[in-house]
């Protein structure tokens with residue numbers, strides 16, 4: 001579970017995130033959406049401890065990221081699609097990451113298999129397609145077998161088979177009881193993956209509701225557009 005209480009982030013005069021109070025629940029895929037500049041990336045960076053809040057707090061399973069005794073086992077993340085060094089092989093990249101995270105090297109073989117990369121484990125990352133690089137990032141997030149997974153735009157660059165794969169993976173992780181938070185601009189895809197949707201606008205919470213609440217008069221995109229243009233209000237789930 002991810003819990004945000006009055007979470008706020010300012011950059012000088014810019015309020016990137018404004019008093020966000022929200023719980024991301026386990027056993028479900030939650031989609032995080034909103035216009036450019038809404039504060040989505042800021043939220044993800046605060047959750048994984050890459051940034052510190054200027055107000056409020058965010059905890060993962062009740063503990064701030066910096067205080068987690070075994071962070072990789074609690075929270076996995078894939079935020080930056082080009083984070084691996086292009087000269088390293090997929091396996092050596094993941095082995096280095098596993099060492100850094102204090103994860104058994106045996107997990108590398110497991111996550112390579114789970115992300116469909118076993119056959120290209122010895123190829124240099126620089127030769128990977130965007131879709132393969134996405135899979136590698138997700139493999140890194142899964143290394144610690146975490147209870148909570150946070151992914152930024154994981155579907156970008158994936159081909160049809162890759163999209164079907166990630167849909168199955170995220171649904172399976174949620175069915176295992178994990179907390180899965182996915183940020184994406186691809187609303188049609190999110191409609192097929194998410195159980196619950198959180199909408200941010202200008203750093204504020206606009207909606208926090210089951211997917212079904214957005215689908216009453218059309219697609220998620222229809223519901224989202226009505227919401228951000230102020231034509232419809234959504235019930236906020238406590």
Ligand SMILES: Nc1ncnc2c1ncn2[C@@H]1O[C@H](COP(=O)(O)OP(=O)(O)OP(=O)(O)O)[C@@H](O)[C@H]1O
Pocket residue numbers: 011014015016017034035036037038039040041042043
């Ligand atoms: N390091 C920073 N310094 C100054 N302003 C920042 C910084 N990081 C983010 N911001 C501002 O905070 C606001 C929220 O940005 P954020 O990147 O979280 O939005 P986003 O919802 O992820 O947008 P996008 O969909 O374009 O990725 C924006 O106005 C952005 O310009």
